[in-house]
Amino acid sequence: MSEVAYSKNETLIDGQDIKSDVPTVEVVEKQDRSPYLVNRLLESKEKNLFNHVKFNLVKQEIDKLGLANPKILDIGCGLQVSRQYLEALNLQCEYFGIDYEPRFNPDLVVDLLNPGDAKDHFHWNPDVVLMLDVLEHLHEEMPILEDLLAGVRSLIPDECTMIFTLPQMYRLDRFKLSHLHYPEHKIRLHQSEWRKLLETQFDVHAVQGVGYVSVIPYLPMASKRYTPDNKLGKMFNYMRSSLFEWGPFKPIDLWLSNTIGKLNLFKTVSNDIMFVCTPKKRS
Numbered sequence: 001m002s003e004v005a006y007s008k009n010e011t012l013i014d015g016q017d018i019k020s021d022v023p024t025v026e027v028v029e030k031q032d033r034s035p036y037l038v039n040r041l042l043e044s045k046e047k048n049l050f051n052h053v054k055f056n057l058v059k060q061e062i063d064k065l066g067l068a069n070p071k072i073l074d075i076g077c078g079l080q081v082s083r084q085y086l087e088a089l090n091l092q093c094e095y096f097g098i099d100y101e102p103r104f105n106p107d108l109v110v111d112l113l114n115p116g117d118a119k120d121h122f123h124w125n126p127d128v129v130l131m132l133d134v135l136e137h138l139h140e141e142m143p144i145l146e147d148l149l150a151g152v153r154s155l156i157p158d159e160c161t162m163i164f165t166l167p168q169m170y171r172l173d174r175f176k177l178s179h180l181h182y183p184e185h186k187i188r189l190h191q192s193e194w195r196k197l198l199e200t201q202f203d204v205h206a207v208q209g210v211g212y213v214s215v216i217p218y219l220p221m222a223s224k225r226y227t228p229d230n231k232l233g234k235m236f237n238y239m240r241s242s243l244f245e246w247g248p249f250k251p252i253d254l255w256l257s258n259t260i261g262k263l264n265l266f267k268t269v270s271n272d273i274m275f276v277c278t279p280k281k282r283s
């Protein structure tokens, strides 16, 4: 899709720096990199049970740092839902979001497969770096993912806190079931495998399960008969978009994530898993 874009940002596409003063008019190829995900994120409700729990837990981790006005870099920021949640939770912060989808209108368009000199465009060194539900979208091969993570490490300072969330029971990813095919997730890993990957670049300080009620809608996917369009698919959709969006589930699921979510036994049966890390010191 080609369109006239009123660009308010500096845009870095495939390592190519297209600088623009505010506002400029230029013809930019706004080609979606992942059309399915772009449409899903643009169409779906941002306020939901899963996001409620996820962003409350992220806010709790940021609060623990005791920083006034923390600087937050959000890598793979999507529609900057994190910013909206964190502000709604009364976090005073400076925020900068990067993503490779121009249609999400990030502060900087960066492809993590080729970040180029993205770092030079950050306005400050971040105190907190978020990478929430992004790594699973990047590549199917572990060695390339390791290189990618090294690239992420090179974008951030030695002294910062990095928060990752990654799927576990989301679409039953950790079981890697052959009948479940969700092409947006290029790689499906168990918690211990995600941790091993992160530990190539980061020291992991805390691990916590995210979402125990929000995981229930995914259970019909365990059946080999599940397809998005049959009865099981409809059951999944109804449970995820309606039944489990009942308001009182929000505090319950947050409480569960803050209690059993910290017990090893339960860390692999949550929707997502959250890792709180610091970068390994450069040698």
Ligand SMILES: C[S@@+](CC[C@H](N)C(=O)[O-])C[C@H]1O[C@@H](n2cnc3c(N)ncnc32)[C@H](O)[C@@H]1O
Pocket (backbone or CB within 6 Å): 037, 075, 076, 077, 078, 079, 081, 082, 098, 099, 100, 101, 104, 110, 111, 112, 113, 131, 132, 133, 134, 137, 138
């Ligand atoms: C599931 S969304 C998560 C969005 C946001 N972090 C959140 O938690 O709401 C994954 C995001 O990763 C971005 N992404 C995927 N591959 C990328 C790449 N190679 N470079 C930069 N961003 C990428 C997508 O555009 C999308 O916004």
